[in-house]
Amino acid sequence: MLHIRCSHAGCPQRFKCQWGLTYHLRTVHRNSNWVNSDVPSVGEDFHDLDGLGHISPGAESAQPSWSQPPSPEPQQAPPPRPSQIFHPHLTGNPLPPGTLPLPRTAAQPTDWSPFESEIQCRTADFLYRCVEMSAGNIDELLELWALDKMKSDQLGPFTSYEHMYSSIDAIQLGDAPWKCFTVSYTGDVQPSDPSWKSAEYEVWFRDPEVIMTQMLDKPEFDGHFDYAPYIGLDKSGKQRWSDFMSGNYAWRHSEWYLPLL
Structure with a gap:
């Protein structure tokens, strides 16, 4: 057996x-x-x-053959899908690779930035927002305040209304502040020319850099726009254009700006 x-x-x-x-x-x-x-x-x-x-x-002279284990079936490749090729250097992320973003921190109760103290902040809020005092009256009040402080060799909260206005404009919270400049015609003006050639015009604007900084600082915008230029590819591998950062203009300008960084 x-x-x-x-x-x-x-x-x-x-x-x-x-x-x-x-x-x-x-x-x-x-x-x-x-x-x-x-x-x-x-x-x-x-x-x-x-x-x-x-x-x-009685056995066959040929060596017996035993069955080989079945070979595994080849796995099917995943179906093609759209992809993005981002710029290798201008990624929009200032942190080193693998570094977690810094946590957002709330301002301290004693932080009156951009004002130097609580008295500066409350004075500006009262004069500018509550009573809407004119610039001339603000200067008069600040001068009286400074005369009183001179007795103890101290200074008032602001030196002038311009000082107070500049501190208010430096506030980072809220909307970007409005700014203004005047323009006028610079060519030769004849007596018979229309009146617009001799008039001045105010142009009001908001600083685009401040607006973009505030947008980037809002967590609500996270993931809703592209931080870096990229090349978009469809399922067949052909380039497609869908927004500003996917265009050739953004990619070319990234190549121009990179040597300056």
Whole structure:
């Protein structure tokens, strides 16, 4: 009775004694690694070897072949999808790679920036917002305040209304402050020319840099716009343009500005 199986993985041979198995391993599987695992029993139509590892009478002269394990099916590649190639250097992130952004911190109760003290802040709020005092009256009040402070060798909260206005304009909270400048015609003016050539006109504006800084500082805008130029590709790998940062203009200007940074 053949009750000893070959210990080589995938080999279905069985033997009557241990030395027959040893002979088989040294001759057939001499250059293979031994694997001590049971193998499944062979079918009835397979001709077993005798104890010496020879084919029994009536067996086919050709070496038996055992079935190889089925090869795994190749995995299907994921379907193509749109992608973006961002600029390698101008990423819009000032932090080193892998660094978490700094947490947002609330202002301290004693922080009156951009004012130097609480008295400056409250005086500006009262004169400018509450009573809407004129510039001339503000200067008069500040002069009286300074005369009183001179007795103790101290200064008033502001030196003039311009000083107070500039402190108010330096406030970073809220909307960007309005600014104004005047323009007029600079050519030759004849007596018969229309009146607009000799008139001055006010131009009111907000600083675009301040507006952009305030937009970038708001957490509500996070993830709603692109911080860096990029090349957009569709499913077929062709470039597509959808907004300003995906255009060639933004990418070209990034190449121009990079040597200056």
